Amino acid sequence: MVLVEAYARIGALKGAQPRKLATDAFKLAWAGQKLGATRLILAVADEAAASYLHRPGAWLTASIRDAGIEIIVAELGDVMREAILAAQARQYR
Numbered sequence: 001m002v003l004v005e006a007y008a009r010i011g012a013l014k015g016a017q018p019r020k021l022a023t024d025a026f027k028l029a030w031a032g033q034k035l036g037a038t039r040l041i042l043a044v045a046d047e048a049a050a051s052y053l054h055r056p057g058a059w060l061t062a063s064i065r066d067a068g069i070e071i072i073v074a075e076l077g078d079v080m081r082e083a084i085l086a087a088q089a090r091q092y093r
Contacts, residue, residue, distance in 0.1 A: 001037045003028060003032050003040055004043055005042050006043045007020075007042065009088070010084050011048055011088070013048060024042065025053070025060070025064050025067070028040050042070070043073075044073055045084060046073065
């Protein structure tokens with residue numbers, strides 16, 4: 001069984017977003033263990049989120065690696081990318 005958690009933020013992470021991403025990773029690891037998943041994937045929509053998860057020497061990077069979670073940057077088409085950016089603009093406070 002493959003479990004995937006998707007994180008759709010495009011652009012630099014702000015405020016509580018890094019914590020949300022870390023929480024999503026640990027939720028994925030927990031669910032994978034409970035359900036007997038053979039593969040865990042954290043799919044992100046942007047290289048900014050991926051780079052946050054691949055910081056050399058960071059505890060989060062090490063724990064994600066140790067949990068066997070793969071980080072992938074999803075290939076989004078222009079229409080989907082624009083839809084996500086529009087949704088982010090509507091949510092901006």
